[in-house]
Amino acid sequence: MRAMESSAGGLLGGLNSGVVLSLIAVLWTVAWQNLQHLQLQHFFKRHIGRHARRLAALVDPYLSVTVAEYDGGGRMRRAEAYEEVKAYLADTTSRDARHLRAEGAKDADRLVLSMVDGEEVADVLLPEEGGGTVFWWAYSKPPPGQQQDRRWGGGGGNDQENHRFYRLFFLDRHRDLVLNAYLPRVRREGRAVMVKNRRRKLSTNISTHQFTDAGFMRTAWTHVPFEHPKTFATLAMDPAKKKEIVDDLDTFKNGKDYYARVGKAWKRGYLLHGPPGTGKSAMIAAMANHLDYDIYDIELTSVSSNTELRKLFIETTSKSIIVIEDIDCSLDLTGTRTKKTDDKPPKVDGDGRKGAAADTTSKVTLSGLLNFIDGLWSACGGERIIVFTTNHLEKLDPALIRRGRMDKHIEMSYCGAPAFEFLARTYLGVEEHELFADVGALLQEVDMTPADVAENLTPKSTDDDADSCLRGLVAALEKAKEDKANGRGKDKQPDEEDGGVVIAQEQE
Numbered sequence: 001m002r003a004m005e006s007s008a009g010g011l012l013g014g015l016n017s018g019v020v021l022s023l024i025a026v027l028w029t030v031a032w033q034n035l036q037h038l039q040l041q042h043f044f045k046r047h048i049g050r051h052a053r054r055l056a057a058l059v060d061p062y063l064s065v066t067v068a069e070y071d072g073g074g075r076m077r078r079a080e081a082y083e084e085v086k087a088y089l090a091d092t093t094s095r096d097a098r099h100l101r102a103e104g105a106k107d108a109d110r111l112v113l114s115m116v117d118g119e120e121v122a123d124v125l126l127p128e129e130g131g132g133t134v135f136w137w138a139y140s141k142p143p144p145g146q147q148q149d150r151r152w153g154g155g156g157g158n159d160q161e162n163h164r165f166y167r168l169f170f171l172d173r174h175r176d177l178v179l180n181a182y183l184p185r186v187r188r189e190g191r192a193v194m195v196k197n198r199r200r201k202l203s204t205n206i207s208t209h210q211f212t213d214a215g216f217m218r219t220a221w222t223h224v225p226f227e228h229p230k231t232f233a234t235l236a237m238d239p240a241k242k243k244e245i246v247d248d249l250d251t252f253k254n255g256k257d258y259y260a261r262v263g264k265a266w267k268r269g270y271l272l273h274g275p276p277g278t279g280k281s282a283m284i285a286a287m288a289n290h291l292d293y294d295i296y297d298i299e300l301t302s303v304s305s306n307t308e309l310r311k312l313f314i315e316t317t318s319k320s321i322i323v324i325e326d327i328d329c330s331l332d333l334t335g336t337r338t339k340k341t342d343d344k345p346p347k348v349d350g351d352g353r354k355g356a357a358a359d360t361t362s363k364v365t366l367s368g369l370l371n372f373i374d375g376l377w378s379a380c381g382g383e384r385i386i387v388f389t390t391n392h393l394e395k396l397d398p399a400l401i402r403r404g405r406m407d408k409h410i411e412m413s414y415c416g417a418p419a420f421e422f423l424a425r426t427y428l429g430v431e432e433h434e435l436f437a438d439v440g441a442l443l444q445e446v447d448m449t450p451a452d453v454a455e456n457l458t459p460k461s462t463d464d465d466a467d468s469c470l471r472g473l474v475a476a477l478e479k480a481k482e483d484k485a486n487g488r489g490k491d492k493q494p495d496e497e498d499g500g501v502v503i504a505q506e507q508e
Contacts, residue, residue, distance in 0.1 A: 061172050091189070097121050099115075120138075123135075125182055130174055130181075137166070168183075202228075202295045205299055205302060230289065231286050234426065236415075236423055253291055269406040270387045270410060271409045273391070275412075284321065291319070306363070306364055316384065318381050322384060323387045424470070428466040433467075
């Protein structure tokens with residue numbers, strides 16, 4: 001009996017022990033969850049990390065400053081500081097680097113060198129900066145979640161560009177001198193180098209994907225060097241109107257303080273309108289050469305959405321002209337803002353371009369374009385000119401071309417006597433000729449674009465001279481007059497090309 005009682009007591013004791021252990025486990029779990037909720041483990045981790053950093057500082061006394069390629073950690077806009085550091089290092093320390101990247105320079109015989117990814121160079125602090133040596137390291141890393149071993153050519157539209165940086169290392173005792181004297185000097189000298197080596201660009205919105213020594217790269221713009229020779233000196237234009245446009249451009253370029261004082265974004269809109277062949281594209285080239293600006297040529301029908309249009313604008317630089325040519329043919333931006341639905345084939349413009357109905361993929365709206373011109377995002381950056389060209393001013397929505405958006409309207413008209421005389425001097429080198437009066441009289445009776453006049457004045461063989469070219473022009477004008485009298489319609493208009501000879505008149 002006693003044995004049975006002893007056995008039962010042992011069993012009961014074992015059960016009590018199991019219950020106690022289970023209770024302890026439950027309490028521990030609850031307590032640990034509360035500790036996690038209070039983030040006490042992070043508290044201990046921070047203290048351990050702080051002591052570890054102090055210990056590391058005794059071994060490695062160098063501090064670092066990282067200059068990222070894009071501001072704010074995003075990919076909206078390239079950081080000016082990054083470009084300035086890149087230019088400074090290319091000019092002052094490239095001779096010490098072992099591996100360099102070469103790019104074309106303003107001088108056709110020179111190259112601009114810069115550090116490749118993973119390269120490190122040393123720079124010296126000036127005596128007034130405390131002396132000593134600092135080190136720059138160029139590197140890049142893939143965005144989070146992106147595979148680093150992507151095969152060549154395997155990138156798609158969703159791939160992200162590698163994050164690129166410059167990192168500066170310096171001793172702790174030089175902290176104030178580096179931050180307050182050395183880095184400001186680097187930025188100043190970098191800006192000067194950028195001006196010296198700058199090559200003006202003609203860019204278009206073709207997205208490119210490629211691999212470089214810094215990893216996978218993507219950009220919304222593709223560019224070539226801008227080398228158009230047209231200037232205001234070679235535009236056949238009423239001298240008073242030419243001076244008016246040049247003065248307007250100069251006032252804008254020097255108007256940074258004025259725009260800040262009146263509270264306006266530092267930008268200006270120009271609307272160039274007139275028949276094909278009157279030199280609208282050449283006018284844009286002359287504006288760019290006069291201001292020393294880059295050109296961004298937007299093909300609006302290839303922009304898929306308002307968001308993409310905004311991104312394109314943000315990625316443009318200051319000192320640039322943003323161009324949308326033949327805007328009346330790009331999208332449905334006419335006076336009616338309601339969605340039109342008809343099954344008629346797209347109309348063909350007078351110069352062979354299809355009208356707005358040809359576009360089937362772009363979702364850019366009039367509202368999106370208006371915000372692009374003068375919305376909140378248009379104030380990102382400064383010193384930009386926006387130029388629209390059109391062959392049919394009456395087709396555009398008045399909200400698109402009102403003052404404040406397209407500030408200055410310039411009409412590009414048919415060739416007149418002053419423009420013809422300028423062309424004769426330019427193309428044939430003659431100041432006067434017996435046929436000048438005949439040409440002037442015919443130009444008052446028929447419409448001929450400056451491009452057509454210039455083509456007729458261009459020698460076609462070694463036997464051509466001023467007499468033969470002028471006789472050919474007179475014959476062409478007389479034929480155009482005869483066609484007009486016989487009701488055969490207007491002459492076929494050529495595509496706008498180099499012609500570059502315009503008659504400009506501002507619309508008040």
